[in-house]
Amino acid sequence: MTISxxxxxxxxxxxxxxxxxxxxxxxxxxxxxxxxxxxxxxxxRRGSVETTWALVIAAAICYVPANLLPVLGTTTLGSTEYDTIMGGVVFLFTSGSWPLALIVLIASVMVPLGKLLALAYLLITVQRGSVASNRERTRLYHLVVFIGRWSMLDVFVDTFTVALVQLSPLMSVQPGAGVVFFAAVVVLTMIAAESFDPRLIWDAGTETEPDVA
Structure with missing residues (x-):
């Protein structure tokens, strides 16, 4: 007797x-x-894998300038200083605000990178027809979808800072080009997660799973 x-x-x-x-x-x-x-x-979903791959690659490309370009420019008495995401993390840590520095590091650096790696892992395992850890991979997908919205923390912080700190000509704050790329990373990874069809994770197991005697 066989059971499938x-x-x-x-x-x-x-x-x-x-x-x-x-x-x-x-x-x-x-x-x-x-x-x-x-x-x-x-x-x-038709073309789910191809669409998700395109969005993940685009997000990975934007991730580089998002971390290299300044996200915030502060002008004080005619002197302007620009800070990248990591520069802001270092400044917060050295100034004693290490909890806030840790939050910004996790939300603005580690979470977007983790989402890219997780989506790439899901796509590769689906294309290779992996039948292992289907439940864990499904949970990983839902986790990526859940935490996607929290990746905008750095953009929100910059927006509030720009709106609140406007004391021209003594001091003013302007967003940098890195914010645009960072927002693009967040949006692209969110769309990529939505375009991925998690049912594909189980297809390989359905097609190749041996019957149990």
Whole structure:
């Protein structure tokens, strides 16, 4: 006697990409709409891997100038100083505000880099047809989606600083070019996470998983 794992695909069901409801498709060619939220059903997102790869690569390219270019320029009595993200972290640490320095380091440097590495890992394992750690990889994907919004911390800090510190001609603060690239990294990684179809993680296991005697 053989026992094969039952999945939604094998049961003839389609999960809604918006609310997650499992629904019976109208037909394989045209699954129809979700009965709960009304979103269009799709067995798999078309071109998910290619689109996600393009967004991840674009975000990785923007990540370099985001960390090398200044994100903030401070003008005091005619003298202007520019600070990068890491420069701000070092300044906060040396001035005694190490908790804030740690928060900025994690949210503005480590989190975007971690998201890029996580998405690249998911894409590579899906393309290689990996059948290991499906649950862990699915949890990793949902974690990437969850923490995506918190990566904008550095942009928010710069925005508030620019709005509050305007004492011309004695002192003024202006955003630097690095903010634009940093915001691009955050937006691109968020869109990349949304374009990735986590159901692809389970497809290899469905196709290649051996039956248990």
């Amino acid at each position: 794992a039952l999945t939604a695909a094998r049961a003839g069901l389609v999960s809604c990409g918006t609310c997650g409801l499992l629904a019976a498709p109208t037909s394989p060619a045209a699954p129809g709409h979700c009965p709960r939220c009304g979103a269009r059903l799709a067995a798999r």
